[in-house]
Amino acid sequence: MKVALKIGYEGTHFSGSQIQPDKRTVEGELLKVLQETGVISDVETADLSSSGRTDAGVHSISQVVTFFTDNPRMAIPRILNSKLPRDIWAWAYAEVPDDFDPRRHAVRRKYRYILNADEYDISKMRDAAKLFIGEHNFSNFAKKDKNNPRSTIRKVEKLDIRSQGSVIKIDIVANAYLWNMIRKIVSALTLVGNGNRDTEWIARMLDPEIYEEGIEPAPSYGLIFLDIEYDPEPEWMIDSYAVKHTNDFYAREANRFRVISTILEQFVMQPEKEPDLD
Template identity: 30%
Template sequence: MVSFSNFFKCARKTPIVGGSAGSATDGSKYAKWSKEQLVERIIELERDNIPNKRRIDTVAIADSKSKKKVKKNRKKEFDYSNYSTRFIALKFAYLGWNYNGLAIQKEVTKLPTVEGTILEAMNKCKLIPSMVPQEYNFSRCGRTDKGVSAMNQVISLRVRSNLTEEEQMDPQNDVREIQYVTILNQLLPADIRVFAVSLRPPPGFDARFSCKARHYKYIFHNSGLNLTKMEEAAKFFEGEHDFRNFCKIDGSKQITNYKRTILSAKILKISNNFYCFDLIGSAFLWHQVRCMMANLFLVGQELEEPQLIPDMMDVVKTPQKPIYEMASDVPLLLYDCKFPDDVEWIETNVDDYKSIKYGKAVDALTLNYQIKTKVAEVFKQILHFEDVDFTDKTRINLGDGKGKIVNKYEKMMDREVMQTVETINAKFKQRKDKKK
């Protein structure tokens, strides 16, 4: 801004060239101005400078606000080194048909995985530092496929803790610990629920290798099935057998031992016309339960005799797996995982407000599916569809309600077979060696 005193000094010191104001250099014309003229000129100059000043001040203020906003929005990096960690185990349940299986996957898939959803929630609330399971001693109990549900799944891993390592050993300090179950259920969708935590698993505990047995249930409708024959066939599964003809053979795993022990195999009634194949075993192969169920359906439809089961487990009689469709994924659930008795589980208090709150979310989810079932029944009634089947064709029951329709059923022992386990493993190894 131009001041009065400076303007006058400038005007007095400005030399006059050529003896006239008209020929003076720039600024000399003010030498002969009156005081009133000079004051008027100063006011005029100040008026012209005001908008620029305002603009400059506005830019400065905006810049200042922008810097403050950036500083405010800049999240402080969470420092995990300021906290202790502890090794825990979690029990949870999930409905699998909205997920691409349990295990987290490296590649991006159309559907999320159950583990990916859980680990993402853990990472969000800063229980784990990343989505890389290997960084925190992660282990899962029973891997389930796309569409398969679980009622008592277990994972073990190392997470952030509010307590020191010494404090963690005393159960009296548990009330001061992070409420893992509650926090996770706040972030997880209603079809995944964590319901128990083990804060002090036994030394050497591993969710996979510490599991003593896995209990599966495959739910099915009894329409068109001979349940007596299915029960007779199921009993053949009990004991130690070679199940290479009851699984999906994967060369990348290079499995050579296909023997597994089945502790119990039964056909049990659930309600009305619904039954389940109730199966308990120490360990299972990939798709094993679904392949077992597919063969039981064939026996139940009286397309095969119960003797099919021991014949398929006899690798001398049936050295190569016959080609057949495995049963649907949706009716299968991992019902329970059995661990040693020394694993102490802290279950959620069903009377607690937060437990009731998240239980209501499950109630709403269940009611939603029940309503959809009733709507589908009305849909069927309106369209006048009767419970009839094909007379000149065979519909092979696969547990999904649709099945597979064939013109003529071909006996299992007369079908084309897959390559032997040894051939599949050798071919995969050969391809892998070529890439090196």
Template identity: 35%
Template sequence: MKRTALKIGYIGTNFHGFQRQPDLRTVEEELIYHLRKLDYIDDLKKSRFRIAGRTDAGVHSLGNVISFQSEKEVRVNEINNSLPDDIQILAKAPVRYAFKPRYAQMRQYRYLLFQNLDVEKLEEVAEVFKGTHNFTNFTKRFQKTTTRTIDDIKITKVDLDDYHKREFPNLHDTLSPIFVDIYGESFLWNMVRKMMRVFVDYANDKITLDEIKELLNPEENSPRAHIKVMEAEYLILMDIQYDGIRFTYDDYACERFRRNLVNSLDNLQKKYAIRESMIKSLNDLL
């Protein structure tokens, strides 16, 4: 019986998060259903089915990880043919029996900001967050330890390329996203989205660097600060890496998921055009 880890890509829009919930569509429930359907697993305990992370409703992924053991040779595209288009297996790796995907070497999250923000100010606040801090003010749930280490934060202003300018001529440069890529071993629940609220507030001069440093070094028994989380739909779990484990990406599977994303863009463009034409018609009436 072999143990395999799979790297999962999914569009989180139509899911109520990753973790199984009664009577709700989730990524984990879909994966388990189709793995059972194809006879890769039966009993979850015997197959030692494990997951790396429980993303919230609306959060997307290119790199979440599951693992299980099976007597069948895992065939990525057989599973993908059974799965719905908004979940696809992108890569696999053989792993040892004791492998637990929860214990990663590095996780990368990307948050997309669409506001016209000063990149230099975002880089200033990023420097404050790098390193080891007490993130108790940046989580929704009480946990035994809230100390986490941010290895790196990269800020990238993305210009719309020629394709997007041609296909979406009505999009303005102010809608070009800013990528905030955050790297660390582990993260608390809502931690990235609360961090992004502070990034945006600092860029809009609503909070100072000294106040941010106080949030990261709260006094013992002090009340938890209220930080409103940013929207989930702009967050992507980009990758999870493990020491000594190398995933093999399936070219066909990645291209198939890419085509699904392109097709969804086409549908969004049509919806955009319909709404834009209605707005213009209403403006003509005024």
């Protein structure tokens, strides 16, 4: 039987989601627990697969992972969460057809990037964001992958920017993404927002056949994978206990980090006022 899980993770201490030798990854930790609980006995026949890869430091709420199992009764979020480290959790599961591919069968993916609001003109960023909507060649907004050359045409359905308190939230919805595409788009938007570039530069960047320029991606810690959609959608069974337990834990963590953030601000030393020499 093939089972799909919806998992979340706080990506700070992971070297990405995809299994890598001698590195802590989301798939690596999940695979260990699936073996420990007897959900899978053979890694190769289990054929663990995910809806996409995220880079080191990137977070997720709704990554989808599939695998074959002869013991589906143990593939329950609350059982797996009792063994998983605190920065990974499962919250929904579904039985899916054997040919279901969590990556290729996805029709829509939603991400959010969060950054400090202090430095940017949000109206300029919104004007620039409009240029990304639709189908474009995002070659200038992707890390080149020489080992896996592929089309750089992608379709962005939505790119919303809003201010909320002390942060700016950038939501992007597309059919698929290139490596570092979202973080490079965010970098471009911030360059417009701080006045270093304008919307005409964005238009040139979206025409790589006549204009080419490299751009550094925004930091990975601000990016979170929010949701993924399929057609048809698997019949997800949400584990309400797992959801509540995870919500309670991260609500406490959020409160703790608000305090820590305030404490860290106290460590920023203010320069002493220079004496008046007149």
